[in-house]
Amino acid sequence: MSARRLTLFTFLVLAAWLALFGDKTPTDRNTGEEVAALPARTAGGWSGEVSNPRRAGRPPPGSRALADLASANLEVAALIPRQQLIPAAADGQESRDLFPPLSWTPPPPLPEKSANPPPPMAPPVPFVYLGKKLEGGQWEAYLGFGEQVFIVRAGMTLAGTYQVKAVSPPTLTLIYLPLKQSQTIPIGESP
Structure with missing residues (x-):
């Protein structure tokens, strides 16, 4: 085995070891400010100010108290009923059947043509x-x-x-x- 292949194989084994056993915990650098820097909801709507959790006396990022505070402030949006989103065909709107039934019966015969076929015509002039x-x-x-x-x-x-x-x-x-x-x-x- 050449030195180049040995070096590449070593790097491959090292990359596989890091992928399987490497440290996968997030760093503390940016977790506190971006997550907690959401506008607060007031009675009249969303306020335009952004609060900093460390200045507002909130618990430090990553603590259990911050997770409890965040889950207490979450609001669940009301679900819209399916009938309102997708009206039924009975509401006067025509629905399109995406999978119509197929039949192997032959189509009905075409009506017979008239007994008098059109007279033959000369072809267009080739000159x-x-x-x-x-x-x-x-x-x-x-x-x-x-x-x-x-x-x-x-x-x-x-x-x-x-x-x-x-x-x-x-x-x-x-x-x-x-x-x-x-x-x-x-x-x-x-x-």
């Missing part, structure tokens, strides 16, 4: 408008789809599911082919 140009008296628009860019004119088919019906500012009209529904993309006014 992003990038710009337009008037070329040879006919408008063409630039649409983005992911990383692809399409130059579209009236009558073209895009991605196999959309057909361009018309390119006329301020809108571009597309037809969603599976449902034959018309959709528009705003492209701005012509200059």
